[in-house]
Amino acid sequence: MRSTHVPSLAFLGALGGAAAGAVVPSDASAGWPPPLSASAEDMADPARWPADPAYGYSDTQSGQWSLYSFVPTPSGDVRPRPEESAAGMSIDLAWRLTQGDPRVRIAITDSGILWEEDDLIEKAWLNQGELASHEPQQADGSACGGEGELAGFDCNGDGVLTVSDYKDTPALALASGGRPRGDRNGNGRLDAGDLVLHFSDGLDDDGNGYTDDIAGWDFFRNDNDPFDDTRDGHGTEGAKISAAQTNNGVGGAGVCPHCRFIPLRVGDSRVADAQDLAKAILYATDAGAAVVQCPVSAVDNTRFIQAALDYAHDEGTLVVTSMGNGGSRHHSAPALNNHTLPAHAVRYDGPSVTASTTFVDAAPCSNFGGNNLLSVSSDGCSGEATAALAGVAGLLYAAALEYRAPRSPGEMPLSPAEMQGLLFTTADDIDVQGSREPGSPHRASQPGFDQRFGYGRVNANRAAEAIRAGRVPPEVDLTSPRWFEVLYRDQVQGPIPIEGTISAKRASAYAYSVAWAPGVQPRDEDFTIIKQESNVAPTVKTGSNGPLATLDVRTIDVAHPRDPDSLRGENDRAITVRVQATARYGGDVGDVHGEARRTYHVAEDPTLVPGFPYPVGDSGEGSPKMADLDGDGVREIVYPTAGGALHVLTMTPRGPEPLPGFPFLTEPVDGLVAAGSSQGTPVYLDAPAYASEHMDGALGREPILSAPAIADLDGDGAQEIVISTWPGTIYVIDLDEDDLIAAGWPKRLPEVPVCPLDLAAPPPSAPCVPRDARIARGALASPVLADLDGDGRLDIIQAAFDGKIHAFDARGDALRGFPVEVHYAGPLAVEPARGRLLATPAVADFNGDGLPDLLVGSSERLGDGGQAGAVYVIDARGTSAPSGPVLAGWPISVASRPLAPLVAEGITASGAVGRFGRTLAGVVQASGALPLILPRAPGGQEELSATPPGALPRAQGRAQAGLDPAFGPLSRAEGAGAMLPLLSHPALGDVDQDGTPDVIAAGATEAAALALAGARDAGARGAGPTGVHLLAVWSGRSGAMLPGAPFVLEDHALGNSQAVVDLNGDDYPEVLTGSSGYFLHAFDGCGREPPGFPKFTGQWIATTPAVGDIDGDGTLEVAVGTRDGWLFAWRTGATEDAIVAWESVHHDNRNTGNLETPLDQGSVRRAARPLTVEACAGPAPKEPALLRLSGGCACAAPVGGEARRGSGDRGEGAALGAALLGAAALWRRRRRAEG
Known part of the structure; x- marks a missing residue:
């Protein structure tokens, strides 16, 4: 039922409808x-x-x-x-x-x-129940008119409670300084925001659980002024x-x-x-x-x-x-x-x-x-x-x-x-x-x-x-399986129940049918009815006591012609379930139709680790890690979710099972913690929704959207797990503790008080930030573990939404010199509004003092239109460093397209560090610009976003240092247009095995960038109406793209990075990346994918894959999560001594982002010779023995634009096309004129 403070429709009907x-x-x-x-x-x-x-x-x-x-x-x-x-x-x-x-x-x-928008001032809803003790008045103090529930509130007689009813109220401050009566927020108007400031009295007058909700609510800052x-x-x-x-x-x-x-x-x-x-x-x-x-x-x-x-x-x-x-x-x-x-x-x-x-x-x-x-x-x-x-x-x-x-x-x-x-x-x-x-x-x-x-x-x-x-249609509601769920015909034990409800209470009877058809957009004639009823009484709610129907995916054929928008096999496995209903009214109304539908995928994949995909229920933005946490010599999967659960899964003969005490749950979000907590924010638990038996407020926990960090923090020989949450709480999880929480933790990052809007309020007693500053309490960056103070123990480093880098020791005490505020005050741009730190710092000793410094970018927007950002190297000593917290020669401004608020402004990509030749350098990336390889002293910039003179590589024969945008000669993206990195994080690895790290970045052509930014004319530029999605690898030695790069992806690779591992034993590592177009790919420098790839998920992969041996069989598995609430893991057949260059997001379990941080798996051997165009023309990679035994599909999603008939997953290789064979056809070399 509705809350009691909502005016009854019967009363409002007496007003004669719309503002009569x-x-x-x-x-x-x-x-x-x-x-x-x-x-x-x-x-x-x-x-x-x-x-x-x-x-x-x-x-x-x-x-x-x-x-x-x-x-x-x-x-x-x-x-x-x-x-x-x-x-x-x-x-x-x-x-x-x-x-x-x-x-x-x-x-x-x-x-x-x-609030001051003229067209909206009179349209804002005012909560009359909360204003019960603050009735408007006429100018002489007399009561206003109004009928029924509006008695005493309708001063202007329009039948609606609006701001103008208060315009003459004597209790409001008198007009002054050109401002009207009651303009307490100083915008030149009397608006609902002024009423909020005037009449907030600390009482929940209407008893709805929200104190002083006079005109809505702010759930971002948890106060009553939105x-x-x-x-x-x-x-x-x-x-x-x-x-x-x-x-x-x-x-x-x-x-x-x-x-x-x-x-x-x-x-x-x-x-x-x-x-x-x-x-x-x-x-x-x-x-x-x-x-x-x-x-x-x-x-x-x-x-x-x-x-x-x-x-x-x-x-x-x-x-x-x-x-x-x-x-x-x-x-x-x-x-x-x-x-x-x-x-x-x-x-x-x-x-x-x-x-x-x-x-x-x-x-x-x-x-x-x-x-x-x-x-x-x-x-x-x-x-x-x-x-x-x-x-x-x-x-x-x-x-x-x-x-x-x-x-x-x-x-x-x-x-x-x-x-x-x-x-x-x-x-x-x-x-x-x-x-x-x-x-x-x-x-x-x-x-x-x-x-x-x-x-x-x-x-x-x-x-x-x-x-x-x-002519009101019947009610048709489909609820399970959920949208785009993958139904594995080789895993299900029986028919799949199709759940939902159908009703038509207004009609005299109704009929319905449940049908399925292959594809995401089948035509009417393609559907096969699996259940139907023709004369159901209106009192019956079909589906309330059991499924609407069942569908046996083991027996259906999902083959269908590819639709024009799925030319890379995205919907080859798709089916549609449709429920149609007809309400029979009779008379002049007759029959009225209604329907609902769902898209699912039907697949089979023998390379999935038994028990996967594993349902976690909440989306995965924080990437998985693999570590041996129980001391049995075999790695567990450590996986955080947006629902505030940290899963630690160990493999057993029964499949994946959580370690005792897991999943670990974060604290409830602000507003859902019982009264008396130390959070100091309003509590909403008395609101009607939370009292409902159908609403579980315990689900509202702090989301974990970053990767965990794993290492031995306290020196006891066992590893701890560090996580941080979007609202800004850091947890240290100690498996030796009964409640899993280490002493001194969790720790909430400091609140960020905003300066008051109320002109009549006294000056704040504590520092506050201007209201235009885009900072808050919270964190998206992953925690990083490094020994900043040289005491031999790892410290916890956290970049945060308050624009600061925080650092703590294992006990939770702040390190001397921290936090460090990261704010641009350089000569190349006017001082920007303060912004968040979203990037995870990469650690390396840039200044040679033996302590790891921090490479980090800020989301602050520099220059006209915010077309640039800045990247910094922060001294390990923070503000205690003699020359200040920022190393000399930094920050460096970098061109950046502000493609989307919050997630793509300034520098939001996490940097990486590697040694290029003998030079230690950081790799930084902004949306819409090529990555930069910057040494300790990158050199001065004469103008905003100019390429620093020290940028690497400085290849012979090229006029400008840095990376070359020209495509490799074997790239299947030839002719697509320039490649622009977008909303992803760079990774490093010696993909071509020439002894120098290569730079990896995901992105797309300009048309896709414009579409991502919401540009109305995105289709007018670039290749195709919404562009081409790409994964690029540049040689760190020459700056040129590797022969097969960039590789074509079916959709964006947003928010993730890549792993770099040799999966097929040829000593040339593959680059593993997922996309929002359902596939996990593994490309070598030629553009080839090993047998068994790409892997299909049917969902958006926003995480970076992690690689390791999770079942103790001496071969590597790869795990990745999706935003649809599933964790996938596959067997790859790669041996445990394979080349592992970048094992998971931010390189390693400490999240250092540093290629030189030692890994505890894989080998560091080199291929016999560097990868060249000629080497790409050799035989296809050998199929690992494991896949030969298990019936792996040796498949790859085609990148061509031809439409052809798919075959579902019966013979998956045919559905996805043959593996990329490198030089089966040489593509025209694209040359760039040097100027």
Whole structure:
């Protein structure tokens, strides 16, 4: 049930719907809202447009075309396709039926709100229950009017509680200095933020568990003011799209003009933590939100956020999410989860709306895939589409309030499943003629559902008309297996249960069918029905007492023609399960259809270690390690998850099992720790959501998004594990302790107090940071173990979100000279706002004093537009160093494209260290720029981002030092365009065996970089609409790419790095990397993959693989985790004495990032001769004996663009193509002119 502080729908219905008494602005258009009789032709008449200056179009302004039911008049010879009759989602026609309703609340989980935005001031939801003792008054102090629950609050008589009701309240500070009465936050407006500052009294007046939640909540800073203090603006722009005031002569029109919005801050950008998102979704549900607008991408995915989504769904709140940006198939969270409605963006294809051939072109920056259910007209990417779809949902809820009574008091008039079915079945199908032809400029579409466009483009008017006619679809909800789960036919013991529910309470009866078909976007004729019922009573909820159906994946054939978006085999194993239902109403309504679907993969893989993949439940961003922790001489897998669990798995005859005491669990996140804790943050456990029997607050633990560090810290001969969490707590785990916690730990990093916004507040008594500083308490960098003070024992080094490097001894005491603040104050750029440290420091003795110094980059944005960052070498003595903490000659500024907030600004990649010839040097990398190899004294820079004169290598015959962008002669990416490293970390290893480390980096062409940044015109540049994804290896000796480099990947390799290991015994190491396109690859310098590779996961691999012998058989296994909540491990057949150069993320178990740190496995032997183009033309690598015995597939994903028929996993080699054979065809050498 809803929280008791939510006004009853029965009472609000007495107000006459949407703001019946609202004052109409003097500059409003008399032709808006349109009459019920208006047509699309009428809506093309400017007299019918709202008086918002951004609404109308012209030859120079595209206007709010996404709302139109008509096509703008072309200005030249370019004409739209004749079958397209509407530019947008026909929202303008839906306004005939409703313009929204103040009873409908849209909760916006985003970067917070800029309170002073004119189009939003009167739209912010005010919590009347929390203001019960702070009623507004007239200027003379007399009580205001209002009816029912609004008695005493409706000063302006518009039937809604808004900020303007308080404008004359004498209790507010008088106007002064050009500021209006009550402007306590100093922005020149009286807004909801001022009411928060004025009336926060420390009491939870409405008893909802959130003290003084007057106008939303900030779950990022855990306070009651969701103000966007870093002025990111993402949340504000989204609020304007979905709920801006309309027909008021300001800005543009909101999709749902009379809906209210609840600002809920979950981050300081469009990137957020899933745990904060979960808390916000629970708040929104309890606050009576009909819709949650969630346009942010989560850095992680957890069972806690899934539980929050389930709670919202059960309570009647629809959660609209973003498919994600990047023009990729990667499974963005939270859209990956059950009970979300993902949004994908479509746009016009020309330079303007008056010079375009179509208005349903796939936005190249918007993600796609099997869970892409709806297309939304948008000027931007998936985030903007999410806001528009949330507004449409709000509009439809308002229509349902107008035309369909709720089924019970306090209940939303449509359930989330009914709303989704309504949007699916009324969408405009997208099938662009010729899009499936080779060379088409448009993304492939087909009749009905497809992965690029889902069920089609939203049609708000058709959906609203269906509500008015009573054509409400049945409820269809699929929950298990989860999206994209891999079903192993060689592991399952019987048929797979398909779980979910079907109901149609409004109808007189319903029918349903459950069917499957191969592929991610099968056509109707491809489906095979596995169960159906024809006459089910409306009182029966099918699936509540057992599965909807079962599917025996052991007997089905998943072979199908490759779809045009999966040319590298990504969806060869995909199947679709579809549930269709028909509600039988009879009479004028008749039958109404609804459906839901899921994409799964059906595979078999004999090289998987028995018991894998292992379900961990939460996403894996922190990479696995392997170490012998129980002293039996065999390595365990150590794996952290975003759910706050550290798994330590040992192999047994029964498969992987946790060591006693594991998984180790981190502390609950702020807000979920019982009252009386030392955290000093609000406690939310008294909120209705946490009291629900369906909500387990214990799932809300501090996420671990970095790799563990493992070593003997206390000198007892046993290894400890060090982890750090996203919120900023460091744990030292000692297996000898009963509770696994070492003495002195855990340790919370210091809080980062923000300077008060309240102009009336007294000056802070302690130091605070400006509100525009992008720093906080927290950590993404992995802990590093090194002896900084020379006492013979390892210390713990942690780079943190507060912009500082912290260092502690094993007891938890801070080392002398630490923390060190890393902040740019150099001559090449103005001093930037302080930023986080996201990169893990690499350690090496740069200054020759015998102590390890720290190579680290900062996310601070330098220069115009933040097009550069800075990298530092910090003295091991920190601030105690005689010359200061930063070594002379540093920092070095590096070109960096600000592709995404938080995760791709400044320098976020972790550096690496190696010896190039006789020179110790650090390798640093920024997004969109080639890596730099920088020695101890790199030399001065005359301008920002100039290549330092000391950069390596200084190859003979080349005009400029550094790495060469020219592709190797055998690269299959020839002609793709320049390779740009993106959102990944470099690794080192002597891949070509010439005695010098080679530099490894993942990235893509420029088009992919633009798509990742959300660029609307990403498809206009580079190779292909969304570019080519690449893995490059440069010779550390010559600077040239190795013969087969760069290697083509099927999708982004975001957030991870590589391992470097010889897997096939030829003494030429392979580079192992995963991608968001499902595969784990292993390339040698020729571009060949050994037998058994690539490995298929069906999921986004955001972790770096770890290699070691985990079963004691003398051969190496490789382990990697996915963001979908699974840990994979495979046998490789490589012997334990194989060359192991870079065994896991940051090189080793101490996370030193230093190639010279000794490893306790593998050999250091060298191949007989360096790898050359001629050597690549030799025979293919030999197949390891283990794989020959076990039936390994000797397969590789093809990189060619040809479409062909896949074969599922029956003969997996045929499905994925033959192994790369190096020089089977020589590719044209690409030369770069030296200038």
